[in-house]
Amino acid sequence: MFKIFLEHQWKEFWRGRNKAGSLAAKIFMMIIVAYFLLLALGLGFFMKQILKDVFPGTEPIQSFNGVILYYFLADFLMRIQLQELPTLSIQPYLTINIRKKVLINFLNGKALMSFFNVAPLIVFLPFCLTTIASSLGAMATLGYIVTICSLILFNNFLLVYTKRKANDNLALLAGGLVTVLVLGALDYFKIISISALSNLLFQKIAQYPFLALIFTGMALLVYRINTKFLYSNLFLEEMTKKEAVKTATDYPFLNRFGEVGQLAALELKLILRHKRSKSAIMMSFAFVLYGFFFYKPEFIAEDRFAMMMFAAIFMTGIFQIAYGQYMFAWQSAHFDGLMANRINYKNFIRAKFLLFTIAATLVTMLTMFYGIMSWKLIVLHLVIYLYNIGFGAVIVLFFANYNKKRLDLSKGGTFNWQGVGATQWILGIPLIALPFLIYLPFGMNNQPFWGLIAIGLFGLITLSLRELWVNLLTKLFSKQRYSIAEGFRE
């Protein structure tokens, strides 16, 4: 049965509308994964040496113990952003003679096929099998291995469950994210020590290897919870909850922009009235905390903006990346209607710009709290803001013209996770690379502030040319719209 599912998915991929695009994305991802696997391999085999160098004067085993829990904490954080959920267009299989258990096992099994489940094995096992085996014995090694494998499974299914559930329950995702961040912060400010905890834990496991089974139990528990959740969400149509009365909403602020404002208001409603888009946006807001990881005091003191630019672009441009790449696809369900109606394409494009500008302005204002750390960050964010609304939006809209894959917002969220994961960030690359390139010559010549001014100027100039971009994009759109519409109809 699994073979048939895989076969169907294989066909779905190769016969899909956006084949070239998704193929390029897949290949790109494979290269990245290969690179990181290689890194993991190096890390795994030279673990002993690396630990000695990084933590001089501490026993390698002790530092190793300290690192493990850290790794899995970071691992979970990474998974939230990057791990893609397995999808299966479940509808057609539900009414035919296939047991639900088979469908669920397939989804669970496929979730395991992830880089994140392989990497820790490569990183940790070599050290376990050599150093730990020779100094602590076979039983202890077994304890280590069982614990590590259990932690992998625990993280995997916890992530899968959290992400699925997040579609209905954003608070859960936010809660998970905040918990991990708070733990990290507590450790950072030395209020608790994760490494000490981790060390203690693995010392106990080395002493009493059967303790590892506690983790196996935890992994089994989340697996069960996840499976149960899938079971209860497999029905053809969800029992509709008692729904609140829907009222007409008006955004007076947008009215002053005429037709452009009406189109922007339309899209704003789209975002707010679908779980899928809402969670995409809410997830983005979680990223405004990113700066705390990247803005190191020494970077700020030494004006090393190149080190901080990534976070700045990411935080202020996240809406454009997360939402913008499906710019037209969000509207795929009623794209025909929009095209057949009396809507000026130029205004259609302008509305997208307006939406980007509003979103970027809001997020940038939100990130102003980094001003507590330094006024330089405010300058950095403002400059990047200009870039984002000036040229970033153009890049995003350009690529949106080549996305012809229908995005079905009406389908239940649990199985509808296309493009929420690593692939989603590919579009971010040109967006992020460009300001770096502008900054680079100034940064290398030790003129960091001139670099910022250059980015800001670039942003301002491109912003003042907006009508030109609108015209160019309208032209492109007029040409592309037939094939976009055709793709969206499928």
Place this chain on the structure above:
Amino acid sequence: MLLEVQNLKKNYGNRTVVNIPSLGINQGEAVGLVGNNGAGKTTLFRMILDLIRPTEGKVLSNGEDVSKSDQWKAYTGSFVDEGFVIDYLTPEEYFDFIGQINHLSRAAIQEQLNKFAEVFNDEILKKGKYIRDLSKGNKNKVGIAASLLANPQLLILDEPFANLDPTTQIRLKKLIREYKAHDVTMFISSHDLNHVTEVCDRIVILEKGVVVKDLITSQDTLKELESYFAA
């Protein structure tokens, strides 16, 4: 001639789905389009609405190529399928939106909607629901009403009677006739031979993308259509 199809052809691969050398619709004429599944009715409508690019030929609306100019959108109302309605809006919001882009005042929108009171049968307005939560038939009603909202000169409807209950079908027929009396030009497809002969002055039969018959409606038309499709 309000609508004119010239040498229109659409190929998918080496399959020709529409091939119409010439077809014209005069101002004020109501033309019905019938044909079995896969005859190319919807594809033809989509080409008329500039949603699909023809392989060859063109569609002229008021003498202008629909793919070259947007003029036709000002006087054309259309509803082809659910993809025409924006389903996450409430019906009120949707009508407002369509009204606004056609520069109608709130009062004018309301006036238009009043004409639909019978067809809506109190199931559409002030229900506190998004369009996506309405039944299929009710979604259709919203789409048809929206297509007529801006008082179009040209009306394109693909199977407007599908999914509607018998009462609504009869009411809708009556309404369409009222618009026809006001000189609205219509191009309407239907699988219901009865309805289409009742509403339209002229019936075009499409088979495998080709116009095989073009009849002026008379007392015998229904019989003729029935015998054609029975064969």
